[in-house]
Amino acid sequence: MIEAQGLTKRYGKTLAVDDLSFSVKAGRVTGFLGPNGAGKSTTMRMVLGLDTPTSGTVRIDGKRYRDLKDPLRTVGALLDAKWVHPNRSARAHLAWMARSNRIPAARVDEVLDVVGLTAVAGKNAGGFSLGMSQRLGIAAALLGDPQVLLFDEPVNGLDPEGILWIRRFMHRLAEEGRTVFVSSHLLSEMALTAQELVVIGRGKLIAQTSTEDFVAQATENTVRVRSPQLDELRSALGRTGVHLKDDGGALVVSGMDAAEIGELAARTGAVLHELSPQRGSLEEAFMQLTGDSVEYHTDVAAEAAQLLATGPQGVTR
Ligand SMILES: Nc1ncnc2c1ncn2[C@@H]1O[C@H](COP(=O)(O)OP(=O)(O)OP(=O)(O)O)[C@@H](O)[C@H]1O
Numbered sequence: 001m002i003e004a005q006g007l008t009k010r011y012g013k014t015l016a017v018d019d020l021s022f023s024v025k026a027g028r029v030t031g032f033l034g035p036n037g038a039g040k041s042t043t044m045r046m047v048l049g050l051d052t053p054t055s056g057t058v059r060i061d062g063k064r065y066r067d068l069k070d071p072l073r074t075v076g077a078l079l080d081a082k083w084v085h086p087n088r089s090a091r092a093h094l095a096w097m098a099r100s101n102r103i104p105a106a107r108v109d110e111v112l113d114v115v116g117l118t119a120v121a122g123k124n125a126g127g128f129s130l131g132m133s134q135r136l137g138i139a140a141a142l143l144g145d146p147q148v149l150l151f152d153e154p155v156n157g158l159d160p161e162g163i164l165w166i167r168r169f170m171h172r173l174a175e176e177g178r179t180v181f182v183s184s185h186l187l188s189e190m191a192l193t194a195q196e197l198v199v200i201g202r203g204k205l206i207a208q209t210s211t212e213d214f215v216a217q218a219t220e221n222t223v224r225v226r227s228p229q230l231d232e233l234r235s236a237l238g239r240t241g242v243h244l245k246d247d248g249g250a251l252v253v254s255g256m257d258a259a260e261i262g263e264l265a266a267r268t269g270a271v272l273h274e275l276s277p278q279r280g281s282l283e284e285a286f287m288q289l290t291g292d293s294v295e296y297h298t299d300v301a302a303e304a305a306q307l308l309a310t311g312p313q314g315v316t317r
Helices: 040-047 090-100 106-114 130-142 160-175 187-193 211-218 230-240 258-268 282-293 297-309
Strands: 002-011 014-024 029-033 055-060 075-078 148-152 179-184 196-201 204-210 222-226 243-247 250-254 274-278
Touching: 002 040, 014 040, 014 055, 014 196, 029 040, 029 160, 029 187, 040 055, 040 148, 040 179, 075 130, 090 106, 090 130, 106 130, 130 148, 130 160, 148 160, 160 179, 160 187, 179 187, 187 211, 196 211, 204 211, 222 230, 222 258, 230 243, 230 250, 230 258, 258 274
Parallel strands: 014 204, 029 179, 029 196, 075 148, 148 179
Antiparallel strands: 002 014, 002 055, 196 204, 222 250, 222 274, 243 250
């Protein structure tokens, strides 16, 4: 469990993290979502005692990082996957970490196996691909078998196979009862990876909720209807006071669910050629909620445009 209370970090004039309070529960994958520059990395560094808050506190299982007796056995983190001596083998890197943290040497081969690096354990980490470096970073985070894990943008730059591996791995860690806190600016990725969300913009908390509720609350769910008797249906629907929008030979209805529309159509004698609920997407929710709190509008707009161009991506589980 991670708990932040009024967490604030100021760098000169920049308020990187602004009075942030949230909690991250065990047994779930919690996404830490926000546009670039929102303050995610700064927050994670404060959780790990690498940065001192200007004010406020953040505790791991009730303790500040610096008060943990055995930090590596309590919390593991992947912040920068390239933080490895390039001429050191994966095994030597982990063995060095294990030695300096009084972790039994046998644990090194265990974690290499868990992340699927056993076959390349003797190779220099400098020659690793980004995906392999990420796995090595995750192996390092797991060395002390910690209950709390933090991952900062772990899928950045990975190919689809690497992304899928990380996603499944996070779910597995959460199923083992661990606290998994993973940051990302990738909205569609978080919809697939995270069960809970902590959403921030410009250092401030925007929402803390389940991914599903976040989408449901932030976006209006609508139903798309097509019928050869569209005019009759439009009039009947109009009399109920719901909101209607014409969309190229179809009607988009908000404020009434598909079952009710189907029943109304039957009473009206309208044949239905389409009755399809449209789910709000995480991107829409994110755009609505972060609104003017995003630091770089162009980034988010470009990303949203790209996502829309590749088709609507609702929450699929
Ligand atoms: N050491 C620092 N000195 C000065 N400003 C900093 C420092 N670290 C971060 N900032 C500023 O604090 C704000 C939050 O940065 P942070 O890196 O935490 O955001 P982020 O959400 O992790 O974004 P990104 O995904 O782009 O890393 C930014 O405006 C950034 O420029």
